[in-house]
Amino acid sequence: MLNRNFIVFSEFLQKLDFKKESDQRFLCLQVSLIVFYLPTSQNSNVHAKALQKEVIELRKKGFQVFVVREKVWINKEELIKKMIQSKLQKRIAVFARDLSVHQINEQIANNFLKKNHLLGASRGRWYLALSIPPHRSFRFQHYSAGDMLGIAVFGKNIKRKKEGFEGMQSIEWVRFSTIPEIRIVGGLGKVFEKLFQMEKYDDIMTYVDIETNDSLGLQAFGFEVEEMTAPILIEEEFNLGNYKLRYVRS
Numbered sequence: 001m002l003n004r005n006f007i008v009f010s011e012f013l014q015k016l017d018f019k020k021e022s023d024q025r026f027l028c029l030q031v032s033l034i035v036f037y038l039p040t041s042q043n044s045n046v047h048a049k050a051l052q053k054e055v056i057e058l059r060k061k062g063f064q065v066f067v068v069r070e071k072v073w074i075n076k077e078e079l080i081k082k083m084i085q086s087k088l089q090k091r092i093a094v095f096a097r098d099l100s101v102h103q104i105n106e107q108i109a110n111n112f113l114k115k116n117h118l119l120g121a122s123r124g125r126w127y128l129a130l131s132i133p134p135h136r137s138f139r140f141q142h143y144s145a146g147d148m149l150g151i152a153v154f155g156k157n158i159k160r161k162k163e164g165f166e167g168m169q170s171i172e173w174v175r176f177s178t179i180p181e182i183r184i185v186g187g188l189g190k191v192f193e194k195l196f197q198m199e200k201y202d203d204i205m206t207y208v209d210i211e212t213n214d215s216l217g218l219q220a221f222g223f224e225v226e227e228m229t230a231p232i233l234i235e236e237e238f239n240l241g242n243y244k245l246r247y248v249r250s
Contacts, residue, residue, distance in 0.1 A: 005070055009037055012081060016088060033064040033087055040070045040237070048231035048238035052210060055240060056228075059214050067211035067240065072118055079116065082180035083212075094149060096186035100133045101194040104151075112151045117177040118212065124153035124174050126198060128191055130184060150178040152191045157199050170246075171195070173206035188221055192247075202249055207242040215243040223247045 010020060013035060018026040026035045036051070055065045064087060068080055103126065110121035112129075130150035155172035176191075178184055192204065206223070208215045215225065223245040231238040 003039075005074060006037060006039065008077075009068070009073055013084070016085070028088065031064065031088055032062060033066065034058055035084065036065070036067045037073075038067060038069045043237040045231055045233070045238050048240055052231060052240040055210060065214070069211075069237065071237070076118060079118065079180065083118075086180045091180075092182045094182050094184050096130070096184055096190040098132070098136045099130045099149065099184070099187070099190070101128055101130055101190050103127065103198070104129045108148075109151050109153060112148060113153075113175055113177055116151075116179055117175060119175070119209070122153055122175045125156050126154040126195060128152045128154070128194060130178075130187055130191065149182060150176070150184055150187060152176045152195075154195060154204075157201055168202040169200065170203050170205055171199070171201045173204050192249075196249070204247045204249075206245055206247075208245060209242055210240045213243075215245060218245055218247075221247070 006023070010026075013026045013028075014020065016028065017030065018028045018033075018035065021027055024037050024039075026037070027033070028035075036055075038051075051067075055067065058065050066084065066087065073080055106123070106127055109124075109127040109129070113119075113121045128151070129148050130152075131148045152173070153175040155174050157169050157171050160166065160168045160170050176188075178187075195201070195204075206218075207229070208218065210228070215223070219225065224247075226244045226246055228243055229241040231241050
């Protein structure tokens with residue numbers, strides 16, 4: 001018997017012209033997007049490994065893949081709806097040259113992340129925001145948005161010990177989120193330059209969730225995939241692992 005959460009999720013996707021291929025898999029052929037729904041009951045390591053393999057193979061064939069966990073759907077239904085809808089239509093392009101990058105405190109960052117990131121808030125050392133400066137606000141009057149459009153969180157600067165990279169300064173990029181309706185063109189470069197002014201580094205390392213991101217955008221920017229991690233047990237559920245990526249400052 002299907003539960004109420006799945007019924008609501010399924011009805012939402014079918015209104016967007018997704019075709020139900022199974023109780024877990026939905027396809028929107030127009031944009032080659034496959035959405036998986038993971039009920040809380042399916043949380044074994046074996047299942048996670050099998051689904052990780054399936055997701056990777058589908059992406060190799062040219063499909064977009066987005067995985068929605070029942071627990072996350074319950075807590076962040078509206079955000080997930082916006083994220084899926086943003087994949088079906090052209091998002092609003094905002095150019096980083098029209099934005100300012102500035103340091104904010106942990107509370108402001110976490111409030112934004114809780115609303116706009118599926119994993120929510122995270123601790124860090126540096127919290128940076130991409131915002132609309134007052135003298136540029138006229139450019140954004142045609143759509144509804146607050147002044148703050150994106151948040152980046154970075155961890156501590158550490159010295160690497162790996163052979164061949166000893167002593168290099170590496171910073172972990174912990175979170176990045178924008179409001180779902182937009183994409184910020186040139187945003188990463190501007191944020192990374194601001195970070196470098198605050199604290200010098202040789203490279204930036206990050207983990208990207210396989211469930212929701214294929215990492216291709218970061219690879220196009222200059223990140224390289226170092227490894228793909230196995231599923232990890234997090235709060236009684238196995239995730240589908242992560243891409244571990246690194247960006248070396250030239």
